[in-house]
Amino acid sequence: MTIRVLAVADSDSYLKWACATLDRLGPADEAGLDRSAVIVKTPIAPTTSQIAAAVAGSSVVRPAVLPVRDLAAQIRDDTPDVVLIAATGPVAEVVARAIVAATGKRRPALVTGLPGMALPATPEGTGWRRWCDAFVVHSRLEIDAYREAFAAHDVAPEVPLAHLPFLEHMSASLGTEPVKRIVFAAQAKVPDNRPDRVALLDRLARLAEDEFEVIVKLRARKGERQTHNEAFPYDELWDTEHGQLGHRSDALRFVDGPMAEWLQPGSALMTVSSTAAMESLALGLSTVIIDDFGVSPELLNAPFAGSGCVMHVADAAEAFRTGGPEPDPAWLEDNYLHAAESELPGTVRDLAARRETGTLTSLAEVKPWLRARYLRMALQMYLPKFVYDVIRLSTRPVRLLFMDKKA
Numbered sequence: 001m002t003i004r005v006l007a008v009a010d011s012d013s014y015l016k017w018a019c020a021t022l023d024r025l026g027p028a029d030e031a032g033l034d035r036s037a038v039i040v041k042t043p044i045a046p047t048t049s050q051i052a053a054a055v056a057g058s059s060v061v062r063p064a065v066l067p068v069r070d071l072a073a074q075i076r077d078d079t080p081d082v083v084l085i086a087a088t089g090p091v092a093e094v095v096a097r098a099i100v101a102a103t104g105k106r107r108p109a110l111v112t113g114l115p116g117m118a119l120p121a122t123p124e125g126t127g128w129r130r131w132c133d134a135f136v137v138h139s140r141l142e143i144d145a146y147r148e149a150f151a152a153h154d155v156a157p158e159v160p161l162a163h164l165p166f167l168e169h170m171s172a173s174l175g176t177e178p179v180k181r182i183v184f185a186a187q188a189k190v191p192d193n194r195p196d197r198v199a200l201l202d203r204l205a206r207l208a209e210d211e212f213e214v215i216v217k218l219r220a221r222k223g224e225r226q227t228h229n230e231a232f233p234y235d236e237l238w239d240t241e242h243g244q245l246g247h248r249s250d251a252l253r254f255v256d257g258p259m260a261e262w263l264q265p266g267s268a269l270m271t272v273s274s275t276a277a278m279e280s281l282a283l284g285l286s287t288v289i290i291d292d293f294g295v296s297p298e299l300l301n302a303p304f305a306g307s308g309c310v311m312h313v314a315d316a317a318e319a320f321r322t323g324g325p326e327p328d329p330a331w332l333e334d335n336y337l338h339a340a341e342s343e344l345p346g347t348v349r350d351l352a353a354r355r356e357t358g359t360l361t362s363l364a365e366v367k368p369w370l371r372a373r374y375l376r377m378a379l380q381m382y383l384p385k386f387v388y389d390v391i392r393l394s395t396r397p398v399r400l401l402f403m404d405k406k407a
Contacts, residue, residue, distance in 0.1 A: 039065045
């Protein structure tokens, strides 16, 4: 029996995770396993360059971009056994419900997850994914956290432990050369305010004055959409602020594309909380988690507490010159560099068998999460943009659907 697995992604980071996760299900030429990917059309769909960066190094061919109606029709006609829904919460739920509506009792198994470090397990994050048959986690600490979070919604999907998929091919072999280049992995959400982001650019530029090459690795260029909206893009801030900060315009270099291009011998990585830190650690490169703005769930860096890699930017130069911070081995094993064999291939086989025998759990009783936000996203995905905009701006009862309600 050939198991057909289709990944559906909505944005650049989810597409990267989806393609890499498909690759980790087994060798590219493994008999009995058919893998493919598509992108569902949304306002955050990746650009051509973002797609190229996301699929770089993957065996997945360039994915098509499909409206949700066409996607559901394709799944109905092609009948995949498993669909990996790799998307932001509201989009993931719209896609899941479109698939179930199109396929009925012969629906595919639905697998989902998050594309990086996923702690804390939030009520909202799991609420949008209560329909899943399996939720992929990447660290031992995430297993119980997500089982408990889903139990609070009265559902109990499988929670298979896997590796962050872009780490499995890495080995700790690049960290022997002195650090000459510092790569800062930027994020859209943290820090979330302009003063902190300007201050961070200033501190990075001071490292450049300390005879390091400093590269700011962006997730997107000006005007490009990404998984999370970025209110204050670093390259735009630098253009307007470097003079007032007293730095040359070329003190920092801004790049995009795959992170792997920049994690090379002689490089070190700095970030507030990016998953790129795990890539760097897996390669044996010096890695610093910046705590200038604190360590907290809001900054998404709480999982790094106890890692041995947390410090101020001002202390990083000396640390890099003396071999870099030493990560704690126990922390690595409990978190994202564990040595356990991935449970995901077995879970996919089991779910495909249950789909074949018609024993998947019925989703009829699982109602949409945060109904107003769900309806708003569904309208945005199903309707032409001009029609959606007319509805959004029309009468007050309809406008209530577009308010950011929490319940």
